Amino acid sequence: MFGLGVPELILILVIALVIFGPSKLPEIGESIGKGIKEFKKAAEDIEEDTDNSN
Template identity: 85%
Template sequence: MFGKLGAPELILILVLALVVFGPSKLPEIGKALGKGIKEFKAHTSNITSEISGDVDKKE
């Protein structure tokens, strides 16, 4: 119930972001958010591979 975001919810979030931050800041915020997500995925992938390597060594 609370885990899904549909199109109306996303549109509402985007409209609120547009009102709060303004049209000039939204591209910067989007770029920073995308960069943060990319770094998070890279770090989690690195941690996952380290854990897998440790598990393989113990076996």
């Protein structure tokens, strides 16, 4: 995944904990998850549209 291993992901999580605090992390995670979900849906819709136009 993007060339990141487990140690890098742990480091990113620790930095996020320090910057945002533990109370904000669930909200941030939820927002990121929703954004990724919407992006994937939009990409699928575009792919469907290009398949249907051929």
